[in-house]
Amino acid sequence: MSGLESYINHTVSIITAxxxxxxxxxxxxxxxxxxxxxxxxxxxxxxxxxxxxxxxGLHIIRGDNIxxxxxxxxxxxxxLDLANIRGEPLGPVVH
Amino acid sequence: xxxxxxxxxxxxxxxxxxLKNGETYNGHLVSxxxxxxxxxxxxxxxxxxxxxxxxxxxxxxxxSTIKYLRIPDEVIxxxxxxxxxxxxxxxxxxxxxxxxxxxxxxQRGGRNGNRNNFGMRQGNxxxxxxxxxxxxxxxxxx
Numbered sequence: 485m486s487g488l489e490s491y492i493n494h495t496v497s498i499i500t501a502x503x504x505x506x507x508x509x510x511x512x513x514x515x516x517x518x519x520x521x522x523x524x525x526x527x528x529x530x531x532x533x534x535x536x537x538x539x540x541g542l543h544i545i546r547g548d549n550i551x552x553x554x555x556x557x558x559x560x561x562x563x564l565d566l567a568n569i570r571g572e573p574l575g576p577v578v579h
Numbered sequence: 580x581x582x583x584x585x586x587x588x589x590x591x592x593x594x595x596x597x598l599k600n601g602e603t604y605n606g607h608l609v610s611x612x613x614x615x616x617x618x619x620x621x622x623x624x625x626x627x628x629x630x631x632x633x634x635x636x637x638x639x640x641x642x643s644t645i646k647y648l649r650i651p652d653e654v655i656x657x658x659x660x661x662x663x664x665x666x667x668x669x670x671x672x673x674x675x676x677x678x679x680x681x682x683x684x685x686q687r688g689g690r691n692g693n694r695n696n697f698g699m700r701q702g703n704x705x706x707x708x709x710x711x712x713x714x715x716x717x718x719x720x721x
Contacts, residue, residue, distance in 0.1 A: 502646070511655065512580035518615070520582050522655060542655055544582045545647040546615065549599065 488513050488553065495556040496521070501549045503574035505529070507556065508543065517547035527566070534567035551577055580658060586611050586648065588658040595649040596640060601627030604640065615642030
C-alpha cells in the first residue's frame with residue numbers, strides 16, 4: 485500500500501503546485517492522491533512580516549495540484565515562533 | 580476515508596471551489612461523480628484577483644479543472660457511518676473469500692459442480708458453513 489497510509493490522522497504539510505503551503509490532519513486519500521485535510525491552515529510566507537496563518541477548515545485538495553506531502557512533528561512544529569520567521573514565498577511549479 | 584466519498588456526503592451543503600485558474604465558485608453542491616465533476620446551485624463566481632463577481636443560478640465544473648474544495652467542517656462526521664461501514668463489509672468479504680479458497684483446495688479437477696460458483700455457497704455445504712460464524716462475529720463491531 486502507498487506510503488501515505490502511515491500519515492493518516494497525522495499532521496501533514498502540503499505544498500501545492502501553485503506554491504502554497506497547507507498544514508492540517510490527513511484524513512484520507514485515493515489513488516490519484518486527492519486528499520482530505522481536516523483543520524487546514526495556510527501558512528503565508530513573507531520577507532517583511534512573520535508567517536501569517538489562515539484558518540481554512542476542512543479541505544479536499546485535488547491530486548493534480550499537490551507537489552509534496554510531508555509529515556509534521558507536532559512537538560517541533562509547536563515550538564516554531566511563526567511571528568518571527570521570515571521567508572520568501574514559493575513560486576508555482578514550472579513544467 | 581476517500582476524498583470522493585466525503586464529496587458525495589457534502590451534497591446539498593455549501594462549499595467553495597477554487598479552480599486551477601484561480602477563479603473561485605461558492606455554491607451548494609447538487610451532485611458529483613467519480614471524476615470530481617460537480618454541479619453547483621446558487622453560485623457566486625469570483626475572479627482570480629477577487630474584484631469581479633458573477634452570480635449564476637447553477638453551474639457545472641469539470642473535475643480536472645479543480646484545485647481544491649473547501650467543505651463545512653461537520654460534513655466529515657457525517658461520512659463516518661456511511662463509508663466506514665462499507666469498508667468494513669469489504670474487509671469481511673475478503674476474509675470470506677480467503678477462507679473458502681482454503682476449503683476448496685481439494686476440490687479441483689473432476690466434476691464437483693463447483694465451477695463458476697461465484698458465491699461459493701454450495702462449496703460450503705456439509706462443511707459446517709465454513710467461515711460464516713467468523714463473519715457474523717465481526718458484525719456487531721460498530
